[in-house]
Amino acid sequence: MIALQVDDLGFAYGPRQALQNVSFSTATGRFTALLGPNGAGKSTLIALLTRLYDLQQGDIRVAGYSLRRQPREALRRLGVVFQQSxxxxxxxxxxxxxxxxxxxxxxxxxxxxxxxxxxxxxxxxxxxxxxxxxxxxxxxxxxxxxxxxxxxPCLLLLDEASAGLDPASRQALNAHVRALCHDEGMSVLWTTHLLDEVQASDDLIILNRGSLVAQGRADSLSAADESLEQAFARLTRNLAAA
Incomplete structure (x- = not known):
């Protein structure tokens, strides 16, 4: 089952395009990491998911409910931990x-x-x-x-939830949320710019400069003899150079 479906999402701040034709889905009961460097578009995506911003292009469905057509039902199925308390x-x-x-x-x-x-x-x-x-x-x-x-909620969204925590607290929080997935079947979308918060078995979505550059299990996005850090650098560098 699909916990979150994002279809052809686009958003602009005046002439600046923050998101461009972004589409992805997250599976029920999975820990999905949304990864990207600063300026990748993660904050804009979170603002659209939580309806802090109105949709301009595309649609978002939470547990099958459209934020565009059924916003109240969609938001009822979403739990959010924002970066700022x-x-x-x-x-x-x-x-x-x-x-x-x-x-x-x-x-x-x-x-x-x-x-x-x-x-x-x-x-x-x-x-x-x-x-x-x-x-x-x-x-x-x-x-x-x-x-x-x-x-x-059907989906727990954590936006840079470890920001400002010391390393031990950051690791403990990450492990705690993963336990919710494993033990309780919770669906989680965890946004971060820190590669050490991602595990090989996670579902991974990578944004850069407003575009989706990769989606899949973290261990499937790396080439042979390539670390996740190297794969991330390759994927984001290639887009920057395009």
Missing amino acids: TLDLDLSVEQNLRYHAALHGMPPGLANERIELELERQQLGERRNTMVRELNGGHRRRVEIARALLHR
């Missing part, structure tokens, strides 16, 4: 989760059940009453993941 620092972990549940119209009983489950799943039970401003970066990200999963 959107947690309320002056509320506790649990208060942040309850606020999100209320925004989604969850009855109190259902909200209680799901909050307890996510606190346990994200290993945040002992920090439920801690003010968010007192948490380190890694734990704040876990709160954001818990919040994003409360309404049971």
Whole structure:
């Protein structure tokens, strides 16, 4: 099954074309990495996926629902962790989760059940009453993941979620999200510009200068005796030279 389908996506800021005829899909239950250097178009794509920007060309479908024709149904099936934190620092972990549940119209009983489950799943039970401003970066990200999963999305989107974390916290967050895929069947789109956050068995999408330059399993995109780093450099260098 397809978790996310992007068809012929194009977007321009005035005369500058940020995305050009981008099409790809991500499979249900898979960890898909969206990779690209700065300026590749990742941020524009995320803004379109989350409807921060309106679609100009093409369409996006989340679990089969079109963002152009059925935006509410599509967004209900999407959970998002943005690069910049959107947690309320002056509320506790649990208060942040309850606020999100209320925004989604969850009855109190259902909200209680799901909050307890996510606190346990994200290993945040002992920090439920801690003010968010007192948490380190890694734990704040876990709160954001818990919040994003409360309404049971089909696809979890993490936009440069490891930005600003120390190496140990970055590695732990990456491993934690992968465990959600493996253990819970979660579909994940993880955007990054860091090659060490990509594993050989991941599905990989590479953007550069607004164009899709490669899609497939990470270990299938490298030529013989070529590392992922070398393949990435080759793919992005070739486009830059075209």
